[in-house]
Amino acid sequence: MNKVVLITGGSSGIGKSIGEFLTEKGFIVYGTSRNPERYTESKFSILQLDVKKMETIQQTITTIIKKEGKLDVLINNAGAGITGAIEEIPESEIKANFDTNFFGPINVIKALLPQMRKQQSGLIINITSIAGYMGLPYRGIYSASKGALELLTEAFRMELKDFNIKMTNIAPGDFATNIAAGRYHAPLLENSPYKKPYGNTLELMNAHVDSGSDPNLMARAVLKVINTKNPKPHYKVGAFMQKFSIVLKRVLPDTVYEKMLMKHYKL
Template identity: 70%
Template sequence: MSKVVLITGGSSGIGKAIGEFLHHKGFTVYGTSRNPERISNAIFPLLQLDVRNAESIQAAVAQIIKISGRVDVVINNAGVGITGPLEEIPMQEIKNNFETNFFGPIDVMKAVLPQMRLQKSGLIINITSIAGYMGLPYRSVYSASKGALELISEALRMEVKSFGITITNVAPGDFATNIAAGRFHAPLIKGSAYEKTYGKTLATMDEHVTQGSNPNEMAEAIFKIIQSPSPKIHYKIGSFLQKFSIVLKRILPDKQYEKMLMKHYKL
């Protein structure tokens, strides 16, 4: 019997690439979108789900269980980017980011855990970010929301292990997706104390996404994790330098690492 997979944010980018890859591998894939009726080229079912709305999450999970009778794998992929000087990002936008990147995945996990306990099996893969391992300038909120998801997943993994359920984190680096177009950019304010440095950093970030890796690399990595009999706690998927930056944070003195980041972002 093919495994039943739920992917949040499955209509574009990494989520779509994962869904298509797993569909072709014979998995029963359900993707989600806030507006699935606008998507005409999906090769797997797209259910209506907004991770900021707990009722829509419960309804989508109930629909999958009604149709397929189980949920074997959940991929918490839905997420949004946000950039800007922390001082100039509206507080409402900070809260919106955490609603999508942190509280949303928690609600998804709460919705599927009862079914996975009944099955005595299940795998939840939380898509975080390499940016969640470090505080990056002008990406403070994004780093914080993804870092929070990393830590809560570590704790939950221990809480549910005895039920036969596994939690794992996959932290991607920069991939060529439309995340830059969909993220909230704090505007460049003429005369702002951050105008020049934020402008330079924003251009660097957009360049990294444009030149990012193919999302199919993430899809292949997710497939291998699903096939693994004992998934690890953390996975990092990205360029050598992106993954090595995490190692450097562990071994370099804090100020030296900070200096390296500031030079990278031309600050």
């Protein structure tokens, strides 16, 4: 039987690429969006879901199970970018980002686990970020939310081992998607002490996304993980130097690595 896959945030960017690729490979794919009516020409079904609203999560999972009788793979892809000097980002925006990037995936996982336990099988893939492995300047909140999800997965894996439910992270680097347009950007204030370094870093971040890798690389990585009997806790997908930066963080003294980052961001 074909595996049934649920992708949160499957209407654009990486989620859309994964959904189209898996559909071509014969999977039964359901994506989600807060506004599914905008995606009537999608190559796979798009259902209404907001990861911050438990009732929409339950309704979508119930709809899929009622129709398909099972749900084999969850891909927690829905996420939101956020930039700015931490001092200047409103608390409400910080909490909103964690609601989407951290508490949202937890909500979806909790709603789906009873079904996967009933099946005695299941795979959960959390899409995190290479930024979650390090505290990046003017992306500190994003780094923190994705890093928290990375650690959560490590704990979840051990708690779920008795139920034959697998969980892993896939951390992408910069990909050519529309994520920059959907980010919350703390405004560049004229009287801000961070105006020049934040402005320069913002330009650099947007340039990295514009020249990022093909999202289909993520789609192929997801398929490889789905076909792996016992997935590892962590996978990284992206340009060589982005992945190598994680290795450098492990082996270099903290202050040396910090200076390297500051040089990269011209701080």
